Amino acid sequence: MKLSEICEKLGIAYNGEEREIAGLNALQEAGQDEVSFLENPKYASQLSATNAAAVLVTASMAQQLPAHSIPLIVDEPYIVLAKASAFFAPQRLEHDLPETAVGEGTVIEEGAFVAKGSRIGANCHIMPGVFIGNNVTIGDNTILYPNVTVYRDCVIGRDCIIHAGTVIGSDGFGFATTKLGEHIKIYQNGNVVIEDDVEIGSNTTIDRAVFKSTVIKKGVRIDNLVQVGHNCVIGEFSVLVSQVGLAGSSRLGRNVVMGGQSATAGHLSIAPFTTIAARGGVTKNVDKGGVYGGFPLMEHKLWLKLQGKLARLLKA
């Protein structure tokens, strides 16, 4: 989409150089064909390093942009970003794409719906009630149990097992709230990438990224009723026990274990080989592997000690 067209739709006066824009992206990730935004003055220092073609910013921050980035000056950049996100949302379900390629030995059972333009490997089993959207890639030997939904553009590796009712690639929980308290949807134009040898339980939800990808790395094990928010990255061989909730942009290293009903706040990272005990609430980055628990989070042995102190307080 042409930059001039984007500006016109958003009501931004723009008579500068024309550029072809492929999509939206975060300031630090945006390429030369992408538009970005900055709302929070706290991150203004990131402006100078962006590669974005254009950036939605307030007037006061516009000067900090490098010469190759065009400032698109608006009062509320995040609200305008939300509006712009709709321009790049793909069609939910296209019927005029090439036939989906299906590998040898793959069985697609009656009652499964496989949209066009996808690629399914060899020896897969797609069970009844499964929905696979457009432009999905699935590797060899992967099994989708009944009533699994895979939204368009997602990627699933080989040797994966996804149990019944699980949803891969639904929209992340993203919106900009106006001063009047109304919410404007931020279209989630990224996807989910699941690497090889991942098993996911039943009725779990893994949201697609707002930009780029939510990533589940190889060998991960996810139990039932787990929530993985948009843009999370789950490291190799990590284990998420039932009812875990990962807020958006959580980053787990390899072999992290999250106990039942544990959770993270958003935008936090957890070091490799960390265990979060059941019910633990991760409220800050975990920079060093170990065993943690409690809410707010602490070393698990401190949590146990705290329970001892509370038991004594109770008797006092």
Added chain:
Amino acid sequence: MKLSEICEKLGIAYNGEEREIAGLNALQEAGQDEVSFLENPKYASQLSATNAAAVLVTASMAQQLPAHSIPLIVDEPYIVLAKASAFFAPQRLEHDLPETAVGEGTVIEEGAFVAKGSRIGANCHIMPGVFIGNNVTIGDNTILYPNVTVYRDCVIGRDCIIHAGTVIGSDGFGFATTKLGEHIKIYQNGNVVIEDDVEIGSNTTIDRAVFKSTVIKKGVRIDNLVQVGHNCVIGEFSVLVSQVGLAGSSRLGRNVVMGGQSATAGHLSIAPFTTIAARGGVTKNVDKGGVYGGFPLMEHKLWLKLQGKLARLLKA
């Protein structure tokens, strides 16, 4: 159904005036064509103000009923109510109703099941695996992603988005327990009403009301794996983050934000513009907007202070 017939089925001797009864309802809500009940003597003062045609009560409380309400005297009113609720349960799926009306531009994909007697607006998208029961109303431009289930009699507004696997209108968790510990189902004969511009994530559950409606008001945003119990009312533009659990009859004002994994006990109200922090457990009415957290609930700044005190206790 005739009052005499209801009484006969329930084994209640009744020779009085005949009335036509449309359904059951709570004491304060019941109209002149409805039967109600009172079990708990604590609420006996509500008897005198009821409009109900007839009320299931114990002998000791019967005299407090107004003249227009017929006392139906029983030992265990709640158990008898449960039995009566079955008489008013509609058929799960009828095939002999008029064809469902579908507006212009609406696409119902192959593999969706739309029952008869419903009304779907214009430019909707009903994706594969969706189930829409009898007598459902859906407004214009609304999108139901794959494998969504909408039980009969529910109402969804215009410009709504409901993500995959979400269930609208399943039965509320209602039963009466006998002295022997067995549970008798209370049929949930109400519905769910979702107003305009509501987005709901994947694998969320919103139960139908026992009487009347569970209501999700306009502009609400609900994330994945959220539970909304029967008869809840969620105010305009409220936000429920993933894994929130609302017990039955919770009433949220407008622009309430419930953080991830937070929850309410039943029959509580939360003032407009209140934020409940992640994991907060609402154990009492919140009468004044603000930020709250913890379990039991307290002002969030007090919760933070408490964590500081506990940290000191730990070091002591």
Added chain:
Amino acid sequence: MKLSEICEKLGIAYNGEEREIAGLNALQEAGQDEVSFLENPKYASQLSATNAAAVLVTASMAQQLPAHSIPLIVDEPYIVLAKASAFFAPQRLEHDLPETAVGEGTVIEEGAFVAKGSRIGANCHIMPGVFIGNNVTIGDNTILYPNVTVYRDCVIGRDCIIHAGTVIGSDGFGFATTKLGEHIKIYQNGNVVIEDDVEIGSNTTIDRAVFKSTVIKKGVRIDNLVQVGHNCVIGEFSVLVSQVGLAGSSRLGRNVVMGGQSATAGHLSIAPFTTIAARGGVTKNVDKGGVYGGFPLMEHKLWLKLQGKLARLLKA
């Protein structure tokens, strides 16, 4: 499968007596046609009492086996068990079994998928989008709402109601982790048995047993978004409120009530007529009925007292 064949596939040298092996099982449960394992030296005393045909053990514990149990000596018995579990996994979906028997008055709606070799009683209602796998047994008058998935070999009693999107019999969360941190799936070759008059809400998940059965006894009521792990046994008339999480092998007596978002750690038992308050985290066996709450678990009245102490601490 012949014992010699199992050993060959696992790379275990075995020239002893031939035996026909029907499956795998826990040490104390294994019959004379089953193979078992012991990894943890803590349970070595159980070896002498086993009936298993053969047991995967380390060399140091092999001598404690009775004469009728053949020791299969390996370095990592649990890892080898995981590998062996794949040999006994049934086909996911067979099409060449006898037609499913369907009782009089049962309605299977269009868009439901009923696999072969099953038995459905009379007057059942199987709604659109339901999947019923091979060799499932369903009693009379049972209702499966849309998009319910019942995995193969499960048993559901009469007069049951299962709401939309619920998954019965998905694989328990079982794997053995190698020294390199990779996870090897333990195939879950058991099933789920749901007795009569059970109601289960929407988007709940009940995992099949690794060996034998996960059991939901008669009259149980389970709400929405509940997780029941593999090999749990839920006693008669017990009640699980929304978002409860039961870890594997939890054993609940009759009329246990688990409040919203409460949970158990694995392998614990809860006495009959116990109530766990909302959010309670069961961290040890509950041997005596009563009301408990908090995390770690304590008597609920102590939990209330503790909250009072904390309120005073806050003011101090």
